[in-house]
Amino acid sequence: MxxxxxxxxxxxxxxxxxxxxxxxxxxxxxxxxxxxxxxxxxxxxxxxxxxxxxxxxxxxxxxxxxxxxxxxxxxxxxxxxxxxxxxxxxxxxxxxxxxxxxxxxxxxxxxxxxxxxxxxxxxxxxxxxxxxxxxxxxFIEPSEEETRVMHALEEYGVMHVKLYEDIxxxxxxxxxxxxxxxxxxxxxxxxxxxxxxxxxxxxxxxxxxxxxxxxxxxxxxxxxxxxxxxLDFEDHPFEIQAWDTPCELCGATDSFLDEVITDDQGGRMFVCSDTDYCQNRREEVA
Amino acid sequence: MKRPQLKRPALLDARNITRLYGPNQGCQDIDFTLHQGEVLGIVGESGSGKSTLLRVLSGLEAPDEGQVIYHSTQQASAAAGSATENLDLYAIGEARRRALLRMEWGLVHQNPRDGLRLGVSAGANVGERLMALGQRHYGDLRAAGQDWMERVELDPRRIDDAPRTFSGGMQQRLQIARTLVTQPRLVFMDEPTGGLDVSVQARLLDMLRTLTRELGLSVILVTHDLAVARLLAHRLMVMRQGRVVEAGLTDQILDDPQHPYTQLLVSSVLTP
Known part of the structure; x- marks a missing residue:
């Protein structure tokens, strides 16, 4: 540097x-x-x-x-x-x-x-x-003093309380x-x-x-x-999001997609959120 | 023939505990031994130092003088097996003390809102201590939640309801389930029936008595209500101005009080 x-x-x-x-x-x-x-x-x-x-x-x-x-x-x-x-x-x-x-x-x-x-x-x-x-x-322990102690002592049980509540x-x-x-x-x-x-x-x-x-x-x-x-549960393992459709611009099936509203008639499309990745794929095809 | 164990091993020793906020404010020179499976009641008027003593005993506040010794049988060390280990509560360090509070001890607050997480469902409240112990199976946690709700006479179908939708008596039951789910050896209770109406109190007391007997719990119970003490406690300590003025078997103290203050206390009980 x-x-x-x-x-x-x-x-x-x-x-x-x-x-x-x-x-x-x-x-x-x-x-x-x-x-x-x-x-x-x-x-x-x-x-x-x-x-x-x-x-x-x-x-x-x-x-x-x-x-x-x-x-x-x-x-x-x-x-x-x-x-x-x-x-x-x-x-x-x-x-x-x-x-x-x-x-x-x-x-x-x-x-x-x-x-x-x-x-x-x-x-x-x-x-x-x-x-x-x-x-x-x-979100589960608002006291800053308490959360620092919890980190120091590795008291992380409450993190799973949040995930339990989700399920x-x-x-x-x-x-x-x-x-x-x-x-x-x-x-x-x-x-x-x-x-x-x-x-x-x-x-x-x-x-x-x-x-x-x-x-x-x-x-x-x-x-x-x-x-x-x-973090996850044994019977509810960690999973990532998946989409039914590929990116409508570059056809990628392995990227994170954003939903874009295209008009006020309910029209929408799913496109890559990573613009650089999407651009590169389209250039490769072209 | 199996004989009942007559001399039960000691679980907790309080040695000359003093914690004073000012002259005669707090508790001084408290000395007693709690045995396994015993329910010890601490009674006295408000301001007599009952709650201060409970805070010191349960590891929430360090005493000015004296020691709290806990006789732990849990995996003292890998080699020692089931040998007991004497832990000085305020000398073992915060990490160990908090682990003890979480795993082997339980604390039931007077106001269930202090002991519950109001933002999450009843099931998550019951499961929290299990999760802190490392249980990571949702199905098992849920089964334990339903089992314990049943044991404290709550409808297990309400497992996903928020505690704030429960009545005061139900919240207290939920708090007890949440505390007992890890099967602690020693439970501290601060006025567990305070603020509940008489019929709800009676059912709660009945349930507590059954649970302590079934699980072989040792309990230190703070109350100002002599009826509660008579029903639950095996032994009583009467406190006044921070000191124990009389101690002994519950029936003995309530039927034949010796100290003038205890006599006053017993004679002040209202009978309908």
Whole structure:
């Protein structure tokens, strides 16, 4: 990471917006997070020039790890062309002057909201998640003091109370996103609001995964090649979503599909949520 | 011929427990032994330190002085087999203490809303302690839930209903089922019949008496109601201003009270 101090095209801003001391502090917290997979490390979150909930946690992490030679990709719900993705990408183009891309395989750092790219990530890539609520135990135990003790003592029985309740009400585990996982057989972690479709991609991944929650000022990590197991019951095993139809644009049957409403007559179509993946497949066919 | 065991082994020792919030506020110099299968009642007026003592005994609050010794028979160590192990409750560390509370002990609150998770169904409430012990089979958890609802005389068809749709007496039964599902050896009860009307109280007491006998539970029961104490407790401790003023067999204390305060307490009972 050769962060050269002042070569931003906007004078007055440090490289990648944050000052060097802040980046150093976040990198120290990241090292701790990588050393204890799944453990939530508090950090001194800074104000970013955008509201909480738009990805301030992910942006602070990206700003801290970005070097001048990095290639950045930003996705929002899998797409490179939605508002959040476009504005964060433009932000880093301006304040860090780094190269950006929409191609998954060409990126060295990918900041994401809600999805993991369909194309398998490779060694050396870093995936940065924007996390709204980092604490998986919160819905059942509102006390922060208590949840920390529960993490420390591995008291994770209550996580299954939630899954039990799902089955009792709906007949199956109805949690479809932010599906809790156990990292390296130790910490229960909320994998940010990714669909459970993406949970298997967390397991033994080649890439480094970093999670940043800006409002709550916590970050956590999954180092490459870490075991990540989705919680389930013996007689109700973990399953991912499946669709009856392939993507109507590229015909993929193995990707996560979004339902798009096309008119007010009830017309709808299912298309890949990962725009880069869909685009590549269509180019291959053409 | 099998003879009944006359000298039952001790389960819990309280040694000179003192926990004071101010002069005469709290409990002081409490010393007793609870044996296996015994129901010990703690009676006294409000402010006499009953609840403070219960909090100290059940691991929720450290005493200023004294020790709580629990004689555990559960897998003391791999080699020792079934040998008992004496655990000093406030010296074993938080992890061990919480594990003990979760697995071998139970706590029934006066207000069932304190002991239940109101956001999830009755079945999830009953199954929680089993899940904490590592049970991961939905069908088994559900069967255990229904079985225990039946044992506390709740309709097992209501297993998916939220506890808030239950009446006060039913919530208390649910709390008891949730506590007893892991078959603890020692249960602490804080006014289990408080706030219930007389006929509901009677049925609940009847059920508690049956369950403690069937499961061979040891119970420490805090109550201000002498009728409840007479029905459930084998032995009584009478507390006043943080101290035990009289202790002995329940019938002996209630029929022949020696201490002036106990005499006052017994003579104040209303009889219809």
């Amino acid at each position: 050769n962060t050269s101090g002042q070569d931003s095209q906007y004078s007055g801003y440090n490289f990648a917006y944050l000052d060097e001391q802040t980046k150093r502090m976040i990198r120290r917290a990241l090292l701790k997070a990588v050393a204890i997979p799944g453990y939530q490390v508090p950090f001194g979150g800074r104000e970013m020039p955008m509201p909480y909930g738009w990805g301030t946690g992910g942006m602070q992490l990206t700003a801290s790890i970005l070097g001048a030679n990095d290639v950045l990709k930003v996705i929002d719900q899998g797409a490179d062309d939605t508002t959040n993705a476009v504005s964060i990408r433009t932000f880093f183009e301006r304040v860090a002057h780094v190269e950006t891309t929409t191609r998954t395989e060409a990126a060295s750092v990918i900041q994401t909201r809600h999805r993991i790219p369909e194309k398998a990530l490779s060694k050396g890539q870093i995936l940065v998640y924007q996390v709204p609520i980092p604490e998986p135990l919160r 009792a009400r709906h007949g199956h585990i109805a949690t479809t996103y932010a599906y809790p996982v156990k990292v390296d057989e130790r910490y229960v972690m909320d994998p940010s609001p990714i669909p459970k479709f993406d949970n298997p991609k967390l397991n033994m991944s080649d890439a480094l995964m970093l999670f940043g929650a800006g409002r709550e000022k916590r970050l956590y990590a999954i180092p490459p090649y870490t075991r990540v197991k989705s």
